[in-house]
Amino acid sequence: MVRSPELAPLGILGGTFDPIHFGHLRLAEEARQQLRLARVRLIPAGRPAHRGAPGARAEQRLAMTQLAAAGNATLEVDAAEVLSNAPSYTVPTLERLRRELGAQQPLVLLLGADAFAGLPTWHRWRSLFELAHIAVATRPGHSLDTHALPPELAAVCDERSTDASALATSPAGCILRFPITPLDISATAIRSACARLESPRYLLPDGVVDYIAQHRLYREAPCEPEEEPS
Template sequence: MQPIGVFGGTFDPIHFGHLRLAEEMAEELGLARVVFIPAGQPPHRGTPHTAAIHRLEMVRRATAGNPLFSVDAREVESPRPSYTVDTLAGLRAELGFEQPLWLLLGADAFLALPTWHEWRRLFDLAHIAVAARPGARLLQSDAMPERLNNEVSQRQRTKGSVSGPAGSVLLQQMTPLDISATAIRDILARHGSARYLLPDAVLDYIHEHQLYTHHEH
C-alpha cells in the first residue's frame, strides 16, 4: 500500500519552500499523495496573521497544478483549536489502520515536538519524516530535548528499513530554500516585491485581497 504524506502548517502564506519540501518528500518516500492541512487555530503558536479562509484558499491555489497534492480543510472548518494528534486520528479512522502515513515536518517543528499536545501519540498514528538541510546535525542526541531523543533513539530508521503504518522517524535531506513566511510578510508590508518566493497565483490572491499590508486586522 503506497504511503500518504500529511503536511500541516499555518501557511501564512504558503511559499516555494513548503511546496518544494512536499515535492521532494513525495519523491523520496514514494508517496501516493501529499495532503496539505492548513491550521485553523493553532494552539501552540500565536494567532495567524491572516484569516483561515484566506490561508486555505492560498494553499488551494498553490497546489492546484500538482496531481500529487490535495488540500484538506478539516482544521480550518473546526470550531476548536487544531491539534495535529486529533487530525491524524481522524485521518486514521477514515483511511484505516493499515495505511502508512507520513507526517512531514520541518526541523524547527520537529525539535519543538515535546511541546505539542499528546505528542507521543503521534508515533502511534504516523511515521515522521523530518526535512533537514544537507549536513545538519539535527538528530544527534545533543541537538534534541532529552524526551525527544529517547523516542528518536528507538525509532530512527533509514529509508529502506521503514515498515508498517506508523512509528518510525526518518531524517530526509532537502534542497535548502531559505524562504520564510515571516520574511514574505515583511516584504509585503513594506510594499516590496515577493515575486519568485511564492507562486504567482498566491501573490495575485494576496494583492487582490490586500493581505499582509499594515492595515489588516
C-alpha cells in the same frame, strides 16, 4: 498465504501557511520523491494553538493553499482544520485521518528539524507515533544531532529511527531523516515585504501572489514569526 500489497505512504504537511510559499512546496516535493510517497496532503491550521492570530483569515489561507496545489496531482488540500471551530492540534488531526483512511494506511508526518526538536511540548506528543511515521527534513550535510534533543525525545529517536524502506511496510511508528534543498524563504519575510508594499513574486506561486494583491493581505504591520502547529 498471499501477502497483501503494500500501501504507498501518504505524506502529511501541516502549517499555518500564512502564506504558503515555495519553501513549503519544495519540502513536499522532495519528501514525496525521496520517501516514495503516493501524495502529500497539505493541511492549513484553522486556529493555530501556539502562536498569535495569523495575518490572513483561515479561509484565505485555505484558498491560497488550494491555489498553490492547483495543477499538481501529487498534492491534495485538507480543509477540515479550517472548517473546525476547535484549536488545531496534530494528534486529533491524525486520529481523524486514521478514521478516514483506515488503520493500515502508512501516514508520514513531515516536519522541519526545529519543529521536531520541540516535539515534547506538543499536545499528546507520544501519541503521534501510534498514528504516523515522522520524517524530519534536514539541510544537506547536516544530521539530526540527538545529543541536542530533549532527553525524552532522544530516547525515542534511538528506539524508532529507520530509513525510508520501512515506511510502506507499517502504518506508523518510525522516525527517519531526509535532506532537502535549503531555500531562504519564510512566511514572516513575505508578510514583512507585503507590509512594505514590496512584491513577493518568485517567493511563492503566481496565483498566491495575485490572491494576496487582490485581497490586500498583510498590508498592516507584520505578524510574529510563524510556528508549527501541534
